[in-house]
Amino acid sequence: MKTLATLRLPGPAWEELREVQVIEGPWPDALGAGRPGVEALVVANEVVDDGVLDRLPDLRLVANYGVGYDRVDAAACAARGVAVTNTPGVLDAATADLAFGLILAARRRIVEGDRLVRSGGWNAAWSAGPFLGREVTGATLGIVGLGRIGAAVARRAEAFEMRVLHHRRTPGDPADGYRELDELLRESDVVTLHVPLTAETEGLLSRERLALLRDGATLVNTARGAIVDEEALVDELASGRISAGLDVFVHEPRVPERLLDLPNVVLTPHIGSATVETRAAMTRVVVDNLLAAERGEPLVTPVTESERAERR
Numbered sequence: 414m415k416t417l418a419t420l421r422l423p424g425p426a427w428e429e430l431r432e433v434q435v436i437e438g439p440w441p442d443a444l445g446a447g448r449p450g451v452e453a454l455v456v457a458n459e460v461v462d463d464g465v466l467d468r469l470p471d472l473r474l475v476a477n478y479g480v481g482y483d484r485v486d487a488a489a490c491a492a493r494g495v496a497v498t499n500t501p502g503v504l505d506a507a508t509a510d511l512a513f514g515l516i517l518a519a520r521r522r523i524v525e526g527d528r529l530v531r532s533g534g535w536n537a538a539w540s541a542g543p544f545l546g547r548e549v550t551g552a553t554l555g556i557v558g559l560g561r562i563g564a565a566v567a568r569r570a571e572a573f574e575m576r577v578l579h580h581r582r583t584p585g586d587p588a589d590g591y592r593e594l595d596e597l598l599r600e601s602d603v604v605t606l607h608v609p610l611t612a613e614t615e616g617l618l619s620r621e622r623l624a625l626l627r628d629g630a631t632l633v634n635t636a637r638g639a640i641v642d643e644e645a646l647v648d649e650l651a652s653g654r655i656s657a658g659l660d661v662f663v664h665e666p667r668v669p670e671r672l673l674d675l676p677n678v679v680l681t682p683h684i685g686s687a688t689v690e691t692r693a694a695m696t697r698v699v700v701d702n703l704l705a706a707e708r709g710e711p712l713v714t715p716v717t718e719s720e721r722a723e724r725r
C-alpha cells in the first residue's frame with residue numbers, strides 16, 4: 414500500500430513497510446499540488462483537514478502516531494470514507510510517568526534547584542530565605558479524565574499515599590473520589606489533566622475555574638494545551654499563587670514568552686510518550702494498522718464512529 418509519512422518512525426517495526434515515503438519540508442506545503450495514488454498517511458500531530466484530504470484523492474487510511482488525534486479532522490475523513498487509527502494504551506505508562514515527574518519537579522522545585530546549583534547561587538538562595546517546596550506524599554491529587562492515562566496516574570499516586578479525587582464524563586460516587594470539576598479544583602493540592610481535546614474540553618479550565626485552585630496548588634498538563642485558558646494560566650503563575658508542570662501548549666512549538674522567566678513552572682516539549690521503548694511500541698501499532706489495511710483485515714486500533722462523533 415503506497416504510504417506517505419511526515420517522519421520516519423523509530424523502532425524495528427518500521428522496516429516491515431515496503432512502500433513508504435517520508436516527505437520532507439513544512440506541512441502541508443510538502444504535499445505540493447497533490448499526491449494521487451497515496452493510500453495511507455502517517456502523521457505525528459500534523460493537521461489533516463479538507464485541504465490535505467483534497468490533495469490525497471486515493472487516501473484510505475490516516476494512521477496517527479499518538480493517541481490524541483485532535484489535529485485530524487475525523488468527520489472530514491469519515492465523509493470521504495477514510496479510516497483513522499491512533500495508538501491507545503501503549504503510551505499510558507510513559508505519559509503517566511512524565512505527569513508524575515512534573516508533579517514532583519514542580520512541587521519540590523527540582524528544576525529551579527538545578528539551575529541554582531549550576532549558576533553558583535546555592536548560598537545566596539539559602540541566605541535569602543529557606544528554599545522550600547510543597548509536599549507530594551499525602552497531598553490530595555485531582556485527576557481530570559480517569560481514562561487509560563488518568564488511571565495509570567492514580568496507580569502511581571497510591572505509592573505516594575495521596576488522596577485521589579477524579580472527574581470524568583461519567584458521573585460517579587463521591588465516596589469513590591468522584592467530584593464535579595469545580596469541587597475537584599477547590600479540594601485538590603495537585604490537579605493533573607488527562608482528557609482528550611474535544612469541543613467540550615477546549616477551554617475547560619477557564620480563567621474562572623483556574624481561580625478556584627488553592628493557594629500553593631500545582632497544575633500539571635500532559636493532555637493538550639487548549640484544554641486550559643493559557644493566558645489565564647500564565648497570569649495565575651505570574652502572581653506566584655500556584656505552580657505548574659506543562660508538557661503541552663496551545664501553539665506548539667511556541668510557548669508563551671512570559672512563562673520562560675517564571676521559576677514556578679516546569680516546561681517540557683510535548684514528550685509524554687517520548688521514550689525509546691514506548692515510541693517503538695507506538696510504531697508497532699501504526700505498522701500493524703497499515704499492514705491490516707493492506708491485507709483488507711480489520712484495523713487494530715480504529716478510531717470508532719462514536720469517538721469520531723465526540724469530536725464534531
Ligand code: NAP
Pocket residue numbers: 480481482501502504508557558559560561562563580581582583584607608609610611613614635636637660661683684685686687
Ligand atoms: P482515554 O482513555 O480516552 O480517557 C479520557 C478520559 O477523559 C475519560 O475518563 C473520559 O471520561 C474523560 N473525558 C472525555 N471528555 C470529557 C469531558 N468533556 N469532561 C470530563 N471528562 C472527559 O484517553 P487517554 O488514552 O487516557 O489519553 C488522554 C489524552 O492524553 C489524549 O487524548 C492525548 O490528548 C493526551 N496525551 C498526551 C501525551 C503527551 O505526549 N503529552 C501522550 C499521550 C496522550 P469517561 O471515562 O467518562 O469516558
